[in-house]
Amino acid sequence: MLLFFVYVILSSSGIILFKLGSADLSIKMVSNQLNMNFPALSILGLLCYLVSFILWMIIISKSDVSFIVPLGLGLTNVLILVGSSVVLKETINIYGMVGIVLILAGTLLINKG
Numbered sequence: 001m002l003l004f005f006v007y008v009i010l011s012s013s014g015i016i017l018f019k020l021g022s023a024d025l026s027i028k029m030v031s032n033q034l035n036m037n038f039p040a041l042s043i044l045g046l047l048c049y050l051v052s053f054i055l056w057m058i059i060i061s062k063s064d065v066s067f068i069v070p071l072g073l074g075l076t077n078v079l080i081l082v083g084s085s086v087v088l089k090e091t092i093n094i095y096g097m098v099g100i101v102l103i104l105a106g107t108l109l110i111n112k113g
Helices: 002-024 040-062 065-087 094-111
Strands: 026-030 033-037
Touching: 002 040, 002 065, 040 065, 065 094
Parallel strands: none
Antiparallel strands: 026 033
């Protein structure tokens, strides 16, 4: 269960960190050479996401997929929405709130029993 929570945090953090660093992210061709600028936050976000993917493969291999996948995706989506609000100062409108409730309710219903 600890691996699962680490997965959810790393996956959500990776996406938010990549978004934070993406303002300075650039990939372009200059004089027939590929010129790339990857800010540190984007690299950190990619690393978090990579580690979360490895954890996800471990979690799936040891869990009931019909239980863990809806739970993992639902919680990750909710954490991304909340984290975006806190860290990126994005607003959560009424549809986002309803979405959070539906995701959590759906996840509970799928996993009941």
